[in-house]
Amino acid sequence: TALVLDTNGNGKRDEYVEPDQPIDPTKDKRINAAFYGVTVSPVDGSIWGTVLGFPGAVVRLNPGSNPPGTALAEVYELPWNNPGAPVHGFSPRGLDIDRNGVVWTVIASGHLASFDRRKCKGPLNGPTATGQHCPEGWTLYPLPGPQLKGVTDPGSAEASYYDWVDQFDTFGLGKNVPIATGNGNDALLALLPESGKFVVLRVPYPMGFYAKGMDGRIDDPKAGWKGKGIWATYGTRTPFHAEGGKGTTSKVLHFQLRPDPLTQ
Incomplete structure (x- = not known):
């Protein structure tokens, strides 16, 4: 489906203008965007x-009752050069979501970022709901x-590539723990949301x-820590550059x- 913003604010998908055209108060507006990471709430x-x-964004797509004709999008750009923003960052890549609907993504400014739509104070549609x-x-x-x-x-x-949220405590740090690939740390980086501190694996x-x-x-919910865990791989395209060398x-x-x- 095309990613269409409800810029006329009537709550439904209408005829829309293209990304290179100015907003028309009687129509919606299509944005030029494609998903990299994708997940379902x-x-x-x-x-x-x-x-x-740059600065990049996350997009929420509501399919509606008869997609694609009813599908509406919302776009939330990373806060950048925004005087109303308490934080600044840019360029997301991987993404996942927790059981509360909070989106987690790793971004090129060196952050693990969360976006909670419930915290938004202004309108989520209409002519000003275009990213920032x-x-x-x-x-x-x-x-x-x-x-x-x-x-x-x-x-x-x-420079983390992707992240994943342990929604069901398969590892042991608790439910809804986001974990980033620590590609510059030789590690997985698990964030404890309540304290804001990382556990470096x-x-x-x-x-x-x-x-x-x-x-x-x-694998076995009755076996305690021995019956569960996280699985990951060495994902580089050049494993021979890792310790061990050729072969x-x-x-x-x-x-x-x-x-x-x-x-034990």
Whole structure:
């Protein structure tokens, strides 16, 4: 379906103007965007996706009762050069969602970012709802690691590719824990939302762990920590550049969390 904003604010999809045309108060407006990461909200069935670029955005698509004819989109750009924004960041890539409908994405400014549509104070449709209308919905968490030399903006040099939300506590840190691929950290980076602190799940050997995604699985709910865990791979296209050199192949990793270091 075309991604159409309800810029005339009547709550339904109408005839629309194209992205290179000015807003017409009697019509809706199509935006030129395509999803990179994509997920479905467990709250209302809406579809969320990231839009690459600068500053980039997340888009919410409500299919309606008879898609694509009833599908309406909402676009929420990363807050950038917005005087009303408490935080600034840019360029999302991977994306997932938690059980509360909060969207999580990793962004190129070195953050794990959440967007909570429930925090928006202004109208979610109409002529002003074109991207920078809900900076208050964003929360940015600087990823672990140093910032690039000479850069004074918040964030870090970490360049995470994707993220995933552990909605059902398949790992052991709790439900709705977002985890980013720590591609500059040789790790997975799990954020504890209540404290805002990261747990770094570093892979010490072989060096060069580079995940592009992950998933969780509970094999035996009665077996405690031994019956569940997260699965990830070395996702680089050049595994022979990791520790081991020529002939090194990719690997599948299983992460499990003991409740105590001495637990057997």
